[in-house]
Amino acid sequence: MVGEGILKGMAETARNFFGSYFRKDRLTTVQYPEQRDPPIEAARSFPFLVYDGEDWQQGMRCVACQICEKECPPKCIFIEKSKDKKPDANGKPQFFPATFNIDISVCMSCQICVEVCPFDAIKMDVVTDLSSGDRFGGLLLDRQRLAKSDQYYNSIHPTEAAAVDARLAAERARQEAKAKAAAEAKSAADAKLAAVTQAQPEIGGPR
Amino acid sequence: MTHLALLAQQLDQIFVLAAHWLLSDLPAALQPLCSAILSVAAIIIVFATLFAITTWLERKGLGRMQNRYGPNRVGPFGLLQPIADGVKSLTKEDIVPITADHAVHFLAPVLLVAASFMGFAVLPIGRNMVLVNLNAGVLYFFAIGSMMELAVFMAGWSSRSKYSLLGAMRAIAQMISYEVPLVLASIVVIMQAGSLSTVSIVDLQASYTGIWPHWFVFTPWGFAGFILFMIAATAESNRSPFDLPEGESEIIAGYYTEYSGFKFALFFLGEYIGMFATSGMAITLFLGGWSAPFSFLTWVPSYVWFFAKLLAIISVFIWIRGTLPRLRMDQLMNLAWEFMLPMALFNLFTAGLWHFLAAGSLRWLVCSTMVVVPCILLSRGLKHKKKFQVRTYHYSQ
Amino acid sequence: MNLEAIKSELEAAVPGCRLELVANPSPSGQHSLRIDSAHAVAVALTLRDAPGLRFDLCSNVTGIDWPGKQTTEKVKLHKLVDGTQQEVEELRTTTTPGSLEVVYHLFSIEKKHGPIVLRMSTIDRDANVHLPSLTPVWRSAELQEREIFDLFGVVFDGHPDLRRLLMWDEFVDHPMRRDYVGPDDYEYEPTAHDEVLRRANQHLSEGGGR
């Protein structure tokens, strides 16, 4: 009988019509500005620069190695290395980026900069409402706008950040142990040297 | 009891009485004219409001069928959405193609709206609520209805756009083809009522046996006529699944591709008003016009019933739109000429037989058979010719 | 299927064709067969229709540009300088013409084997860029050969409808060639630096742009 399939289809739409009033899985719309989905940990929007401590300039992890600039597929990162050095979190003097610009209108959120960064200095943000009326100024993020604290990083990607922090802490501990060992070795050597120089005073003095 | 009945009657006639009261101080010579103007204004306001409500209802209903909310930002439940849409279309730029025939291009939407409103002149919206009781009312209605085809073709031709032209050609072919079954389907009612006057057709249906009304839809030929009329009315008002003239996935927007801003809105208005008018005619012819569905509900004002029936039909239109894909041109024509037309002709015969047979279950049996058998045979014929079926599939080894 | 066997079968089927095995050192092991353009269609038909081969699916057609190489070497020449025979060192540059290559990847739907890789090369990159079209053998080459004609400039003789595919008809160059220089009408980029910045500045100073 012609019309059977049509009636079946109409029954289906009617079921959906009434179902949408009673079943949550039939009406999945999220009323966006008022309601929001719970944040997704793996989400990524655009990169930002992580800093430790309070002062973003002091604590910036980036050492301007320019690897991300080279690896960035759409070439949206622009870095200028500083002339001088500043101490990093471990107290080791490092270069820092004098300029660090990301053009987020070019950036395609691929996360490759994050993967290639050996210093865990650049990470992906989750903020998406970055629209701006100014194509060039508003979407070209400079160093200051890119810098976000480690606490912020921990708050948006807790699992990942914990792993990174553990890795960095281990690294720091290793460095410290190494430094300590070096210092001990140095002091031991000094002591030995001193002992030697004391024992053989007649030779004395470097030639 | 009589007091309540009187109240109900007054409520029923409140608009008629109000108009009388308003015009009673005017000189007698001016009264008919002013009465007409008042009624026309009322019709325009009421149905334009109904248009706004329908657009909201349609978007809401489609939304729910598609598991989304529909408009819900402007006003409570998005009720002010039609106003926002109106303001938007008023403030939009009105673009007329350089090569278009400006005068005709401008006139087409105006004519469409005017023609679609004119049909309401003969529709009895309530008891004693009809603008003019023409004794050729049904004839007038269909004559006015064919003016809409002219407007559509004017729009398509004057735009000088290929898509508009394709749309206009489709519209003409479709509307003319479906006018035949539309009229033939309504003739059965005229045969039975013996009158072309819409008022007497409704009056005839507004009586009851027990609690059941004498609507024509509750007879075999009336039911078949109603279904045929509704299918043809869907096609006449270019509604899905017969929305080929404006099939947006094929020919952009058909004949109003080159319209924008308020003229575009006028086309929408015209189409919806046309849909109300044909639905109103279906109600008048088959669903007893303003009469109540049960005898114990006659105290509800008559115009309420009319609009309730109208909204019910509109809801079905929306439901169909939310479900069905569009037909193709040749299929549309096949349906009109190979199913609708023979069916309508058979139906004429059935209605005649009904008239001459004595009332009783035998009459029911004979006439029902005469409706069902051709319907099955004709649809079998449609199906057989196409050989379409649900297929079974095999899998690779 | 063994490529050697296919080669000998083809040589038997198409007399006079010159086939050459091209080894592929990568772990993929997809070695290829270079065919000469004069017998290409006959070889292709054999590949498609021979009952043991039945390569009925031409999956992929690729154009490759191998630009000519300029090699500079020092040569010692005996020349008359100031009336005396002297040995003079001179720089001589030799230019190999380079070629455009078209690669066809064939599979068999019937026998479910493949791929076999066919290669054809033009004589050079400028004047002699004609190759026979294999579209009459496999329809699937139709759009892909048009694309190669468009982006590399290989002219396929016997193609039913050889027009540009992706670039517009008025475009003159072939953008996938390796020596193609893009137009410098770049959109202004705020992060422009180095080469891009230099070219953008040059473009702007020349009064370019819109």
Added chain:
Amino acid sequence: MNTIADPTAQPELEPLSETSKEQLLEIAMGPQHPSTHGVFRMNVVLDGEHVVRLKPVFGYLHRNHEKIAESETYLGSMPYTDRLDYMCPITNNWAYALAVEKLAGIQVPERAEYLRVIVGELTRLQNHACLIGFLMQDMGASGTPLMYAFREREKILDLFESLTGARMMCNYMRFGGCRVDLPAGWLDQAKIVVAGFPRFLDEFEQLLVGNEILMDRTQEVGVLSRELAVSAGISGPMARASGVDYDIRKVDHYSIYDRFAFRVPLGSHGDVYDRFMVRLLEMRESVSILEQAMRDIPAGPIVDPKMKVRGFRPKPGEAYGRIEAPKGELGFYLISDGSPNPYRYRVRPPSLINLTVLEDLCVGRNVADIVTILGSIDIVLGEVDR
């Protein structure tokens, strides 16, 4: 030369005479048209509503993807592949990763293979569901099936987002494995989504399969013969609807597909209805693959430990790797000259090659059939124009 088979040759169309030219209408469908699925254009010559000629015009979305890839590192091209067929980024990633793995001889750990199959089949589900929705939209169904499809697609995209960080531009595969492992609870979530999918398919079938209008619109429309399908290199569900028994998952045994029991539905008419039904049936098979994969997934590393993110330089050579993408055979042909960038990077776009037969299918049909046929081919302009 005489063995060239007739059914596969280009259609011999009668030349248009001068008088008939005057009565013909030439319209440009696209690049701005509601149902060309993007910026695709067809120059159609009509006689009334009958199609006399149809010439597709490409390139409105051309960005020379292949040229860009030649100046990127191998890894740098990975996010660009997302943008080829943007409906199914993950299978694009997969095809590219597979080609590079062939080129450099990289092994993929078992868990990574399972992850690939899971996300790949999820991609197939959402692509087919949406395609059917778009097809119905082209037929004028007011978007209802499309909305149902999008409702289900949202659930799958949510899964992608919580796994890869992005809904569409996933950038998930790496050479020798995948980028990240499953987050906690992901598999349970995915199991719920997959378990609910057959119910959606039942609804879809109820709504569409028996619908007379749909059958009338699609059956015997756009018939593609088996011979032409093979000759024109048609792949994927479109070829299988014409009865070509060729599924690369079965033929190449790539990844770990030979561990799963699944069937390949075949059509016998090659019309639009078959293409629609084959996709519907394929979704059911995908669901069964997903159930098996999620049941069997082992623990282990997700990427070849020898692979480093930076400094990847495959040895000179070439490789052609292909997978059964939702749209058809998606292949990548790479030539390495030993440098960090590929010397030549070629995409075999199934959408483009499936369009080869567009004119053959449309000539003699109606305007309304053009959009149905185009919709049933399943194209994405990001891939057609590259």
